[in-house]
Amino acid sequence: MFDVFFDYRGLFIEGLLVTLQLNAIVVVLSVAGGALIGVARHYGGKIVRVVLGIPVDILRSIPLLVVLIWVFFASPMVFGTRYIDPFVAAVIGLSLTQGAYISEIVRGGLASVRSTQTRAGLALGMTRTQVVTRVVAPQALIRMLPPIGSQVAIGIKDSTLASVIAVPELFRQSQIVIGDSMQPFVVLTTLMVFYFVLVMIVVRLIDMLYTRVAARGAS
Amino acid sequence: MRAFHNASKAALVVAAAALVLTGCATDAGGGDSSERPDGVPAAGESRHIDEILERGTIRVGVLAEFPWLVLDKEGTDNYRGPSWTLANHYADALGVELEVVPVSNDTKVPLVQQGGVDITIGPLNETDERRKVIDFVTYSQSSACLYGLKTNPRVAAVETVADLEAASEMNIAYYVGQPFGPWLAEDFPNAEIRSVQGSGSDAPIEELLSGRADLVPADAAKAPKLAGEYGDIVSVPRNCAESNLMPTPVGHGVSKDDPVFRDFLTAIAEEHADEVRQVELDLVAEFMSALDS
Amino acid sequence: MTDSLDTRKMAMSGAEPLVLLDGISHAYPNGKVSLTELSFAVHPGEVVCLLGPSGSGKSTAIRCVNMLEPVTAGRLVFEGIDVTAKDVNQVEVRKRVGMVFQNFELFPHMSVLKNVAIGPIVSLKRPKAEAYDLARELLAKVGLSDKGDVLPSQLSGGQQQRVAIARALAMQPDVMLFDEPTSALDPEMVGEVLAVMRKLAEEGMTMVVVTHEMRFARNVADWVVVMEDGRLVEEGTPERIFEQPRMERTRAFFGKLEEQDGVLPTG
Ligand SMILES: Nc1ncnc2c1ncn2[C@@H]1O[C@H](COP(=O)(O)OP(=O)(O)OP(=O)(O)O)[C@@H](O)[C@H]1O
Ligand SMILES: [Mg+2]
Numbered sequence: 001m002f003d004v005f006f007d008y009r010g011l012f013i014e015g016l017l018v019t020l021q022l023n024a025i026v027v028v029l030s031v032a033g034g035a036l037i038g039v040a041r042h043y044g045g046k047i048v049r050v051v052l053g054i055p056v057d058i059l060r061s062i063p064l065l066v067v068l069i070w071v072f073f074a075s076p077m078v079f080g081t082r083y084i085d086p087f088v089a090a091v092i093g094l095s096l097t098q099g100a101y102i103s104e105i106v107r108g109g110l111a112s113v114r115s116t117q118t119r120a121g122l123a124l125g126m127t128r129t130q131v132v133t134r135v136v137a138p139q140a141l142i143r144m145l146p147p148i149g150s151q152v153a154i155g156i157k158d159s160t161l162a163s164v165i166a167v168p169e170l171f172r173q174s175q176i177v178i179g180d181s182m183q184p185f186v187v188l189t190t191l192m193v194f195y196f197v198l199v200m201i202v203v204r205l206i207d208m209l210y211t212r213v214a215a216r217g218a219s
Numbered sequence: 220m221r222a223f224h225n226a227s228k229a230a231l232v233v234a235a236a237a238l239v240l241t242g243c244a245t246d247a248g249g250g251d252s253s254e255r256p257d258g259v260p261a262a263g264e265s266r267h268i269d270e271i272l273e274r275g276t277i278r279v280g281v282l283a284e285f286p287w288l289v290l291d292k293e294g295t296d297n298y299r300g301p302s303w304t305l306a307n308h309y310a311d312a313l314g315v316e317l318e319v320v321p322v323s324n325d326t327k328v329p330l331v332q333q334g335g336v337d338i339t340i341g342p343l344n345e346t347d348e349r350r351k352v353i354d355f356v357t358y359s360q361s362s363a364c365l366y367g368l369k370t371n372p373r374v375a376a377v378e379t380v381a382d383l384e385a386a387s388e389m390n391i392a393y394y395v396g397q398p399f400g401p402w403l404a405e406d407f408p409n410a411e412i413r414s415v416q417g418s419g420s421d422a423p424i425e426e427l428l429s430g431r432a433d434l435v436p437a438d439a440a441k442a443p444k445l446a447g448e449y450g451d452i453v454s455v456p457r458n459c460a461e462s463n464l465m466p467t468p469v470g471h472g473v474s475k476d477d478p479v480f481r482d483f484l485t486a487i488a489e490e491h492a493d494e495v496r497q498v499e500l501d502l503v504a505e506f507m508s509a510l511d512s
Numbered sequence: 513m514t515d516s517l518d519t520r521k522m523a524m525s526g527a528e529p530l531v532l533l534d535g536i537s538h539a540y541p542n543g544k545v546s547l548t549e550l551s552f553a554v555h556p557g558e559v560v561c562l563l564g565p566s567g568s569g570k571s572t573a574i575r576c577v578n579m580l581e582p583v584t585a586g587r588l589v590f591e592g593i594d595v596t597a598k599d600v601n602q603v604e605v606r607k608r609v610g611m612v613f614q615n616f617e618l619f620p621h622m623s624v625l626k627n628v629a630i631g632p633i634v635s636l637k638r639p640k641a642e643a644y645d646l647a648r649e650l651l652a653k654v655g656l657s658d659k660g661d662v663l664p665s666q667l668s669g670g671q672q673q674r675v676a677i678a679r680a681l682a683m684q685p686d687v688m689l690f691d692e693p694t695s696a697l698d699p700e701m702v703g704e705v706l707a708v709m710r711k712l713a714e715e716g717m718t719m720v721v722v723t724h725e726m727r728f729a730r731n732v733a734d735w736v737v738v739m740e741d742g743r744l745v746e747e748g749t750p751e752r753i754f755e756q757p758r759m760e761r762t763r764a765f766f767g768k769l770e771e772q773d774g775v776l777p778t779g
Pocket of ligand 1: 540541542544545546564565566567568569570571572573
């Protein structure tokens with residue numbers, strides 16, 4: 001029954017690697033980009049907040065599937081080419097969407113640190129930047145861990161949507177195998193187990209990290 | 220402070236590296252072949268041919284589907300089948316290499332229009348909607364068959380298409396995106412016809428196994444594979460090879476704005492028509508014998 | 513209304529005020545006017561208590577002193593310099609002014625010791641070893657030498673407020689501001705914090721204290737300022753203010769306090 005995994009191991013291994021690679025890059029880009037946007041929106045004043053809020057709200061309201069297909073077909077025009085590698089399109093689409101959500105988590109995290117903590121830092125003769133990096137950001141970061149963990153988990157699951165633009169990630173490779181082997185049940189069931197394990201590892205790791213530092217985020 | 224800095228720096232480096240790496244993957248190939256092989260249209264006649272020669276590769280969109288384009292289980296860029304054989308003839312005629320571009324059901328047609336691929340060799344049924352947006356180089360034909368479970372008494376009762384036309388309350392399911400809908404509605408007005416989301420296989424077998432559908436349509440060429448994987452499956456008509464349901468030409472998709480390119484490929488397809496057909500027959504026969512043993 | 517009752521020792525010595533609020537006004541961004549032409553002086557070594565009903569602008573006034581709130585009119589003179597002038601670096605002024613908050617505002621992600629050392633390390637760019645030595649010294653001074661390694665959340669309110677005092681002292685400020693330092697504490701912890709403040713006063717620290725602890729104001733303050741509605745009602749020595757309040761509004765404020773908790777410390 002599990003012969004199918006041996007027979008098609010080349011496809012599965014490629015899919016596995018692409019899924020891991022895709023998610024690793026998207027996590028790095030979306031957390032970095034989300035942090036930048038979130039910080040800018042929290043500290044940047046009204047104009048920055050409103051202007052940067054537009055793409056964030058747009059990305060949060062468009063289905064990821066649409067974003068992916070749109071990026072795949074529209075970005076070649078933006079870059080002046082006729083084709084963009086599906087992997088690159090998936091990185092862009094997933095990072096944009098994930099980054100939009102994470103920027104809101106970052107903004108909320110920063111806002112959750114009460115303003116009197118900023119006053120306390122300023123009263124100690126710190127500059128505004130020092131207050132942010134030494135007082136506000138560390139506390140905000142701790143509080144952001146659980147929601148960022150959830151968002152990363154959602155991102156891993158959503159990365160399967162990259163199959164619609166033919167990114168050879170695990171779900172697409174599995175679809176190909178199903179088409180060739182006619183064995184949807186065993187393949188899809190194993191796929192479920194795989195995503196369950198992957199997401200649980202990520203979620204548990206972040207939970208462990210959080211429980212170690214949670215006491216430092218209380219105020 | 221320092222830790223905070225280092226972490227963000229590392230993140231930036233990783234991100235930049237990732238972008239560079241993936242960026243490189245986009246633009247593989249290159250090389251100049253200024254010499255034109257015999258029989259290739261002159262420079263300026265076909266935009267695609269000029270670009271292919273310039274690039275040194277012909278970009279083909281692939282999506283495996285038995286029995287036209289069958290994937291080699293070991294590697295990811297290796298295929299077999301009539302479509303692949305013909306694509307190699309194109310490359311030979313142009314004196315270039317094949318460059319494989321993975322496509323999905325959602326991208327296989329638009330990429331031809333947009334120029335992301337020179338041709339899609341993932342088999343395409345030549346439907347009227349598709350003919351409006353792309354041209355085809357025909358090399359094969361498909362017909363449909365309906366599949367059901369032997370153990371389902373309603374399926375056991377229908378052996379021929381005429382039986383089916385007379386039967387009532389049959390539940391037929393097909394995948395969204397497959398071209399079966401209008402045809403089923405027209406040919407079997409008594410049946411209840413549903414479209415369901417795809418799981419990646421060629422036919423919604425899960426609808427059969429769960430009992431939600433009595434029959435599912437699929438390409439007639441799938442019969443041996445389905446029979447091999449699921450012992451309980453029977454088809455209507457019983458011998459799919461003789462099915463005349465929904466006959467549809469199968470072709471390679473090419474851009475509408477380059478008739479010179481299309482005609483050049485069509486000539487190659489005609490030249491190798493016998494060989495290509497034989498490859499298809501051999502592939503089916505090979506599969507059947509593998510089943511028997 | 514005798515002269516002796518109204519004598520301001522520090523002012524008499526002829527020293528310049530360390531802090532001078534000279535007719536300052538303040539309004540919040542939402543338009544709420546919180547201070548109107550408020551003036552009072554704080555001399556070196558003096559303990560000045562700000563009294564007044566809730567909402568009278570005491571916190572706003574004290575925050576104006578270290579420029580956490582920008583004044584909209586008037587002058588704020590710190591160590592002889594008009595710091596309301598445009599070219600004054602606020603950060604440099606704040607390094608000279610310590611502040612203690614009602615809700616402690618310790619940094620929850622740092623150990624107690626680091627809380628005390630962080631000001632000198634970050635703001636004054638002191639070597640870490642030096643800053644930690646000073647921090648240990650100050651924790652000993654507020655009676656918490658053994659608590660350096662724990663997180664603030666593991667301390668009682670009174671202990672946290674003593675750490676907050678040590679944190680402000682670590683900057684070796686010229687003046688310390690206290691905004692209701694005991695209001696958030698359980699009654700049994702008020703004493704330990706007031707004791708630390710009393711010790712500081714005895715050591716000659718210049719202090720501005722917003723408080724509802726009338727006994728502390730009566731016994732420790734050199735000068736008392738009574739505010740209401742963003743304005744100064746009257747000022748004077750604690751003896752004079754508590755024994756012979758001149759203004760009806762001061763009497764009304766004391767009357768209300770007595771009604772509430774019977775805390776007026778005259779008797
Ligand atoms: N951030 C703010 N925005 C708008 N108005 C404010 C703000 N903070 C305080 N106020 C208002 O300004 C006035 C003075 O407030 P302030 O906090 O200085 O009074 P207080 O004397 O310290 O009162 P309390 O004894 O309750 O602490 C009050 O009417 C208050 O409602
Ligand atoms: Mg107050």
